Amino acid sequence: MTNIQKILEIGLEEYLEKNKTVGYKQKVIKAIKNCKSDKLGAHKYVCDECGYEEIAYNSCRNRHCPNCQTGKKLKWIEARKEEVLNIKYYHVVFTIPSEIYNIAIQNQSKIYKIMFKASAETLQELAEDEKYLGGEIGFFSIIHTWGQNLMYHPRRTNRTRKMGRKRRRFFHTCKSYVKKI
Ligand SMILES: [Zn+2]
Numbered sequence: 001m002t003n004i005q006k007i008l009e010i011g012l013e014e015y016l017e018k019n020k021t022v023g024y025k026q027k028v029i030k031a032i033k034n035c036k037s038d039k040l041g042a043h044k045y046v047c048d049e050c051g052y053e054e055i056a057y058n059s060c061r062n063r064h065c066p067n068c069q070t071g072k073k074l075k076w077i078e079a080r081k082e083e084v085l086n087i088k089y090y091h092v093v094f095t096i097p098s099e100i101y102n103i104a105i106q107n108q109s110k111i112y113k114i115m116f117k118a119s120a121e122t123l124q125e126l127a128e129d130e131k132y133l134g135g136e137i138g139f140f141s142i143i144h145t146w147g148q149n150l151m152y153h154p155r156r157t158n159r160t161r162k163m164g165r166k167r168r169r170f171f172h173t174c175k176s177y178v179k180k181i
Pocket of ligand 1: 031065
């Protein structure tokens, strides 16, 4: 049993009595709670040579489950490391005001597409502007939907590769510009 499963075991019932949870959250909670337990069935490994057998409980494979996603996450990080160039990158974060979180959480697909488009266009537009960089930049972008406190906080983070001579000024300006949106 993982730490998060222990926490769910101790406090879930009381939490559900006091808090209303929407359908998709209930689905995630159930998946994490039952991950690698007898509730999801099991499979058997058998050694071809000595016949040794071992039973392993099935994983939930839910994308929010820390138990299941650690391996995937590490593979993803390794794959990104292959793509990045051996140069300095900047971390640029775009977010939305907390006042519209309720609208965002009910229209997640649309809002995340808008955030991606707006952040990509903003970076490209500022980079191309002769006042700032006057050149092209390369970047990759990731959506984060929850903060470390597990509260909803959608933001798109970009790893931006600097190019061009005016890069320091560009990134300073970019930061100020983003704050003003
Ligand atoms: Zn799992």
